[in-house]
Amino acid sequence: MGIKWTSLSSAITLVPLGGLGEIGRNMLAISCQEDIVVVDSGLMFPEQEMLGVDLVIPDISWLLERVERVRGIVLTHGHEDHIGALPYILPRLDVPVYGTALTLGLLRNKLRDHGLIESTELHTVQPGDVKSFGCFEVEWVHTTHSIPDACALAIRTPVGLIVHSGDFKVDTTPVQGEPPDLARLARLGDEGVLLLLSDSTNAEHDGTTPSERSVGDGLSPLFAGAGGRILMATFASNISRLQQAVNAAQACERKCFIVGRSMLKNVRVAEELGFLHAPAAMFVSPKEHESVPDAELAILCTGAQGEPLSALTRIAAGEHPMVKLHAGDTVIISANPIPGNEEAVHRTINNLYRHGARVFNSSRHRVHASGHASREELKLLLTLTRPKYFIPVHGEYRHLAVHAQLARSVGIPAENVLAVDNGVVVEVDASGVRRTDTRAPAGYVYVDGLSIEEADDVVFRDRRQLAQDGVVIVILTVERSTGAVVGGPELVSRGFLEDDTAHLFDEAGEHVLEVQSGFAPDADWTVRQAAIHEALSRFLYRRTKRRPLILPVVTEI
């Protein structure tokens, strides 16, 4: 954290704190002169090897070191990977937050859960609004995504105009609201865009992404043709998808039962704000749903990613307290698995089939459309805005690299295009876009149980070793006064070997004693523990080809 900040009046500094070279956890700090504005503040779900972690959020220590210069956080839309870190970050970075009505509506639900609703300064904006943040002026520009009320940002700086796409696709027939404001983006292009930052999620997808409305065309016949109940799983924040499920249910006179607190709260907020429309009698309570005939019921729930504790996963496993599968139920999984979740999603689908359900999922049926622009749409944004410089954002490094190639293919000179990882501090001015030698801390910050932890790999290394081969504990009791071994060594293990370990551990114990006998009684116990560790580790590997975590404990009496 020894980075010292020097004000650079002649350049914009971009500090990606998340969202580059990975999925989720979007957060970008933009600094110019004495002011900093932050775009989004999202969370990511842990990768496979982040054992035992609940959530991952950006490291904000770079911002905390210059907190007096941070003018505000501006939000593009209300998805978890853009707003989900705020409840963990706002207590340490108390700055005003700006976003559209639905975005802040979803955020308020979270802040209320964390007791932060009173202490947070929230400003609702509309597309077209311009807000000042010191030397920055930020304009929200209406776009389309898989959630309504999503925006791109036009960020005016003393050095030039930055356009940030947010998450978008060019959906000319959105389910809710207007098509994207391409005309405004074109006028920004006329004005001259210094730098474009654009969504790379689907940079590997040729063509264009289907309209969100196409999902409705896929859902309608399934809802209408099903003999039994409909169960549809999607993200709790996917308001447009929920609207289409409501529409399809309404068309065939089904009631909707919403399972899960988060989805219910989001639906209520979206209804209040006019982003979701449904007749009042449409929704039934947990109690009421039991008396609705199967053919007249649609159940909406979470679990489209096979998350262990989600409604659909528990329903598929026969472990949900309210919803049991009936043979002949139709299950619709209206989402693509996020990379890493495929196995869990497939396990859920296997279980659904085992219960005799019919299953429709994105791989074969038109029950999902991505919310992100494909290559032709990305090229459209590039040609509308005609930026001088281009930085791909929002995606794994492979997406950024492919998006960078695409930008070059539409005529942006190679040296004006830069794909970077989190923490790489980038400078932009009239003379170029360049990586600096400065690195901002941008590691993972883990939310685990009740605590928020800085990135420290020791715990994960230990957990990984524990997960691989378990733990072997060796306990020696020594007399404090003399240093003599009076008890043990006793060996205990968990997660190590299933077979009887008695004989192996007897031998290991003798080995430990032998190692100990080489030391003088007053030898330092740290050294003696290290010797035990090494000897035992070698012995066990030779005998079992496993490397359990070895924990020598010396208790004194």
Added chain:
Amino acid sequence: MGIKWTSLSSAITLVPLGGLGEIGRNMLAISCQEDIVVVDSGLMFPEQEMLGVDLVIPDISWLLERVERVRGIVLTHGHEDHIGALPYILPRLDVPVYGTALTLGLLRNKLRDHGLIESTELHTVQPGDVKSFGCFEVEWVHTTHSIPDACALAIRTPVGLIVHSGDFKVDTTPVQGEPPDLARLARLGDEGVLLLLSDSTNAEHDGTTPSERSVGDGLSPLFAGAGGRILMATFASNISRLQQAVNAAQACERKCFIVGRSMLKNVRVAEELGFLHAPAAMFVSPKEHESVPDAELAILCTGAQGEPLSALTRIAAGEHPMVKLHAGDTVIISANPIPGNEEAVHRTINNLYRHGARVFNSSRHRVHASGHASREELKLLLTLTRPKYFIPVHGEYRHLAVHAQLARSVGIPAENVLAVDNGVVVEVDASGVRRTDTRAPAGYVYVDGLSIEEADDVVFRDRRQLAQDGVVIVILTVERSTGAVVGGPELVSRGFLEDDTAHLFDEAGEHVLEVQSGFAPDADWTVRQAAIHEALSRFLYRRTKRRPLILPVVTEI
């Protein structure tokens, strides 16, 4: 294992020991009268939650209980998921093994590594050959798959004819050898097929699977157009794919450097047996490859699944001893990620891009073709063989369920189609195909380190808990003679909390002492340990919302 066997002269009994409702580990026992024949004996790679396991093989205890009746193991082709368990199974089930030349060639490599080559009775067959196994006659029928010398099986039994598809696709332009022997399959249909067992891997894929030759059409321009080196990753056993890489390299006068012992051995066997053709001067040694100019070199290696220790993963991470990436290298990943491996494959691709490589993988480029039949080919096999009964094999349960639907759609009566899980004992005779109430042990057997373990979930449950929240050990020293606590409680943890735990553990220790003080000195230590466990578990959860594995240890002096 209390199942007792009753000979049923009037029916065939099928016992799936692996390969149903999961991926890999294919093994099917077929029993009739006094004879048992076993089809394939494969391994599977562990799923995410099988922590620390190297490989998973079928449980053969059902076979071991009736070993004197097992007449042999018949192999369909030489992929790992069909032959890979043999080195672990043959030492306990010493029966003759039958397979085609390439299949046994690849198997011999494995048996040699395990010191089993002398003790195993191997019989090479050719397509068209018929072998007797007691009351069974097995005929090998030539098919096409992503490995040459693959066969379906026609199994004649006293009850009727069974056709087992093996792994197949209908490839009318294979890279090596003849198109599949559809005429023979049709004649078997004329004769009357009682039961068809068919590959379900791609039962969700519409249309037909591209010919293996189409991959060559995709590879050629990449090989020819690349300025730097070509690195191509695929499975070590994918002989047809390696042949096409060799062809593409030859066409643009590149030498081939094969990285990795398993791939090298497979190439040698395939060459010896005439299943792979390459000029002798084509291949260069590790030493020689250093002096070949980048534009004249193709490197073939494993790692297409992002396996942690594989060549490509290590090359991408910059950790391979022989191969370092050069900017401008072209990397081709010629395989689809197996479900569960996506994250690892993407991490590898991200690293390759970070090193400035161009990357071509299956999702966007024609560098891979599946080896498994799509829906139109599955329908073709069903209509050629016209079976009375149908059981889908080889796939997760969702694949089996969809394949069962497909079979019904081509006219097989619903009651004649049966999708089952491993271990479900099925009976077939002229009057029907049915699940019996008998279950054969068909759980996972884990190869972990040096040992082979029966399925026992305790170790995995422990490892999972260790992986989630680590371990907390609490040690009490008591005097044997009096039962008095003379030392501790001492608390030690690993993988638990990063923050300073001193204060928390002090308090926890007091808690433990308090619990102990409620017991008489002569109270049973098992009961006292259980009380410590419970109290500590509740205390730690309340304070940290985590559930580490808690291990109370009492040492006596």
